[in-house]
Structure formats: structure tokens, C-alpha cells
Amino acid sequence: MRRREFLTLSAASIGGVLVYSLDREVFRLSAQTNQSVRIPLRFFTQSEALFVAAAASRIFPSDETGPGAREAGVAVYIDRQLAGPWGRDRYRYTEGPFEGNAPAEFGYQGKATPQQIYRQGLKGLKGFDRLKAEEQDDTLKQIETTLFFSLLRQNTIEGMFCDPMHGGNIDMVGWQLIGFPGPRMSNYDDVDKHFGEAFRPKPASLRQVTRRKVRPGEDLE
């Protein structure tokens, strides 16, 4: 049994009280406070989670255009994906022989699982969370062409814009940024209107829309 590891999300950065609910979703209440929540980690160690959180924040930063990976809880999302079937390569054909140097148009042909790629890649990011932003960017530029970085970048985008049941996009912060309303049962009255103007219904998550406790794929097997 591994030691329980936690990632602490600070409410201050999001601008409200964070609540970690019984169904393991994080969401925000409106009151201003400095409270924070401790989220149990499934795959990362605490320091790994801090490296990932810091790196994701450089990929999708919090800046003048709005919140980013930190507020969306991207590190929590990635932790859950890695602990789940995707991280264990349940969704890939994993019979050998493996051809490490295959041309790109054949897709990833290596043997390492996402869990292994992250664990290995994070060894190169020791102390990353304590670097200055420019130093962090320089470090990431050096690994930009690696498989680890391409997974990290893709997973960061996923964590920004996934349904909140997956642990990222906390309080639909990503959807609010881009004006995506989440799943809607009907756009019948609007699909051929609002031409040339932004139509931005208030976002709602899958569980809110269906009023069902939909289980995410990472919890199924």
C-alpha cells in the first residue's frame, strides 16, 4: 500500500471556496475566502503532482486572458487518467514486437505505458515547481519534442475542457473561457439563429443536465 498523497488546491487562486464533494467532484462556491482543499492522489506522488501542475500551468497559463490549468485542476485530471485504464494502456494494442523508431504516420509504437512515460518524464522535472516562470518555459522548451511533453500538452487540453466529472475543468472554468455550454439536450430553437453573434448559454455539466450520477470511464475498470 502506498502512502496517501494529496494535492492541495488553493481556493484563493480561483476566487471562492472550493468544495470536494462526496462524488469526488471539485466545485466552487461564490464566497471569497482563503480556504483550500486536499485531494487524494491516485497515481502521482505529491511532488510529482506539483511538477505536473506547474508544467500544465505554463502550457495553459493563468494570465490576463483568464484562468488556466491551475484553476481547472488539470493535475487532478491527469492523475486520475493515469491511474485509470488509459494510464495502464487498456485502450491500446500492446502485443510485441515493438518498433521504437517507426515513422510518425504509424502512431506511437513504443512499449511504455502512459504511466511509465510520465514517471520517466517527471524525473527530468525535479524541482520544476520552484523555478521562475521563464526558467520553467526554458526547461519545457528543451523537452518540447518528447513523447512525454506531447502527452502532457494533450492531457492539459483535456483537463481544461473535459466534463468536470473527470476531475478537470473545475466549475466549468474551461468551458466558460471559450463559451462552450457543455452538453445541451436541445439547440432546436437557436441553431439557425444568432448568425454572426455570440450565443452563450450558461454552461452545465453532464451530471447537471442528465440529473444522473454518470460515472467517468476512468472509474469503470
Add this chain to the structure above:
Amino acid sequence: MKTLPSVDVVIIGGGWTGLLMAKELGSRTALSVVVLERGGPRKTDDYGDDMDELDYTIRFRMMQDVSQETVTLRHDSSQRALPLRQHGSFLPGSGVGGAGEHWSAVCPRFLPDCFEVLSRTTEKYGSKRLPEDHAIQDWGVTYDELEPHYTRADLLLGISGKAGNIRGQQIEGGNIFEGWRSAEYPTPPTKIPYFSSIFAEAAKSLGYHPYPVPAATTSRAYTNPDGISRPGCTYCGYCETFGCMIGAKSQPTNTLLPVIQKHKNVSIRTGAWVRRIVHDASENKGSARGVIYSDANGQEVFQPAELIFLASWTLNNTRLLLLSGIGKAYDPATRKGSLGRNLTHQVAFSAVTAFFEKPLNRFMGSGASGIMLSDLDGDLFDHSKHPFLRGGALSARSARSLPISECGAVPKSVKSTWGSEWKKAALHYYDRTGRIGFSGEHLAYQDNYMDLDPVYKDHFGDPLLRLTLDWRENERKMADYMTTKAMELAREMGAKEVNPFSGLRSYDATRYQSSHVQGGAIMGSSPESSVVNPYLQHWQLSNLFVLGASSFPQNASANPTPTILALTYRTADAIVDRYLKNPAALA
């Protein structure tokens, strides 16, 4: 191995073709029919909570489990093939309904000359114009013969659209280039979202003839001739890679399954993974005796049957014939053998990613709502001055605008792919980005084919199917030409910046193109050059029929579902009217 009592009919695969055949035989005969589906059961209620891009679009919840079985690929026969370790360029489905559950429901018919590409092209341009290494063949069936069956498919699905040619009468606003139809579409066109509507205007001003995409995401409530009612589409946008939560998108489970379930003579066994078709081996004739499958508990079962339909996904049809040793495998060196030949995909790509000033509200729409144009399809424009044959359709659909898949596309002027500058552009352009798609014909070539892989195995230990597949100059030049046409359209639409398609190089298994990979068990006029006759009946084993797009000698530009349904109807008629009275070769 357990041996079960014999049944009249076994159907391998519970997708569009298998379930349509089951419905027809269930309704029109008293035969005992068993459908063997290797995936799980499905029904519309299952889709009530599937509107999740991560699990369904990114992690492929509805697709064939590639950890158990995939295909291998090489670009030519000198290379060692590698397995496609994750889904990419096409998406095979699994479970009842098959790929017909997660499709976009785009429903055009094939152009009439697609069925006679070899003779029409030779007639017009001479045989020297054909690529030297081509393997193009006529189908052995014509559009005129298929038209009544196309109409039945239209009515079955309630396809929404606007006819452009009713019995030779051209109608403005529809596709004036389409083959004749005996009737208007069963339901009017879908609503047209903003992005598609500006495409329509731009197309008109450039002299094209745009028309609403024919859609099985039906525009209004519809009851088909079987008495099956489906609601109208609500434009939620969750079509491709999803099942429709309300059943507005026609799917085998909402269109065919409810009829089948009324017939006591038809049963569906799920978790039944067919591994071999058992047959009497002889050179020229013989018969299939039944199938061996592994059931949901892993037990091997022999199911004897009088009549067998192989109706799995296209590539899996060819693989099961190869594994069963039915027919002679194609050898590209000698061009002998017919099984596995004429592998084609489609020349399908986003021709232009266009960036606009105004927001497009692209979250609203359906997989098939949009506008397309066929002016550059088939042989509808003179190819004497072009360095390629045939063509395809350009379209502006409102599909695939979900944020994980789409956020991050930025104009080429933005150099970074992460960090503040990229983020700012990604947020700004997320809902200002539209794609003009192209879907074009893929000719058949002697060296594009399928056989069994000598190295890689599935979870049972059976060899995987090996694809030997690459593009030729015809496809590359077609792609370049269509990209320039799409650029003109995007500029006419008022796009501020345009990222053109980078061109076809080697076949790229990581870029989704379409799920229309065809051929391998093709139809034709002789057993030397085809696997099945024009009634989809196996040339050697007259009680075996191979349904679906594995029968296409080469691919058309259009989506295949109406065509495979029409071919299946035609086969069902031949079975009921002729074969059951005299079980022998139909051609």
C-alpha cells in the same frame, strides 16, 4: 466444443447490413435466424448519458477494442507491417448496431457512374488515361438497378434532404448532379447553422450548386414503412462517435432492432465472436456448414446453419474469409486470387481550416447538418486538362466542434503551440474556426490489398489483417486541386486567415479520414476478379453471402451507408424471391 441444433440462417454481425437482413428475413419468411454479434447489447436508453467528449470521442468508448484486435499497415509490400496500436484514420464500431450507432448520418447516394468507373472512364478518356497500376472494375450492378432499393433505404431511415433530380427533372436547391430519384426525400432538409449558411452563399457566388447535406439525423418526427417512429433532431451536436440519446439519428438499434424484436423467428446472441466459417473445401464449389464462435464465457460453440450471411465491419469480413480459408487469397505479384484485393479508403480531409472574425456558435448542429457541393465530384467536370481522374464533394458541416478536439487550432501566424500567446489565440479562435471538408474517390490499385499478417496476432492468437495501402499521384493531385478550390471558398466566406491542408504524402494512420475503408471481398462479374457476384453471393460457396462495403470494387466519394443498405435490400429480394425456391448460384 459445444454443437448447437442447426438453424436456417446465421448472420455474422449485428450492424446495418446484418440487422437489415435479419429484419427482412424475419418479416418475409418463417426461417429461423440467429444474429451473432461479438460486442454487447445496445439500446437508445444507453445513450442518455453519453454526451461526454472525453470517454466517447477521445477514448473511443463505442469502438472496436483495439487491445484485442487491430489491423497492421505497411505502405508497400517491401515493408514490415506495424500494428495500428490505437484508433486513428478510421473507426470500426462494436456492439449491436456496429458503426451504424456512432456514425454522422451523412446520407448521399453514389453518383451513377461510380458503378461503371472503368467503362465510363475508358470510353471518355481512353484506357491510357488510367493509372498503369490501377485495378478499377465495374461493379456488375448499375445505378438504375439500385435506385428502387436506394429509395427503400431513404424511407427506412427517413432521410432529410432536398432532391435535385426527380426522374430526370433537375430541381434548383437540391443536388442537380445526383442520379435520378423516384421521389423527393422523405423529410425536408435539416436546419442550416451559420457556418454552413455562409458556405452556401459563398459557393453560389462562385458559381457552384450547393445543397443541404442528406441527413439521417432527421429534420422532424418521422414514421417509416415498418411503423417505427423517431423524433426530430434537436441539434445537440453529439452525433459522430456518440449514440443519439433521443433516437433522432437513425441507428440500427432504433430503426431495425424494434422490428426484429417482434419476430419470434429471429434472435440476437451478443458476446458471440465468430472465429471461423466452417465449409466443405473444394476448388470451385461447395457449401458453408456453419460457424464456430467463442461465446461470452469463452466457450467454443459450433452453430450449424443452412444459409450464412457474413455482415461484419468491412475489413473484418475479409479477415474472417481469410482465416476460414474460403477463396483464393490475392497475390499482387501474379494478380491471381481475388480475396483481399481492391483495398480502398477515401481521399478525405479538412481542405481548409478557416478563421473568422465573427463567432460561429458551432456547438449547435448535427453530424449531418450542413451544406455540400458536388460540382467537382465524379466526372462532372472535364478531366482532360487535370492531372487526375474523378473527384469528390466539398462540404461545410457543423460536426466535431467539441472543445478538447477543437480548441487549440490557431492560424499559422501564431507560431507557438503552448503558453500565453497560443492560449490567447486558441481561446479567441475556438468558436471562430470552421473547416471545409473534402471527401473524394479512391481508385483501386494492384498493390493496395489485404492479407493475413505473419507476425501480429489477436487475443485468440489468430493473425491480424494486414493492410498494404498507400496513396498514388491521382489522389495526391486531386487533394491539391481540391485544397485550392476550398481556399477560394473560404476567402469568399470572409475568412481572415486560412490554413490549407498540407497535402497527401504517405498514408497516415493517425489522422482520422473517414471510417469508409472498403473492398477485400469485392463484387464483380467473374470469380477470377471478384469474391462475390452482384447479389453478394460467394462465387464458390453459394449458401454464403458477404454483405457490406467489403463488396465495393473501389470507393466513391460519398458516405457508404445508403449504398450498402440498397445492396442489402437487393440481396434480400433475391434470397426471398429466388434463392429459397432454388438454393443455387444467383448469377
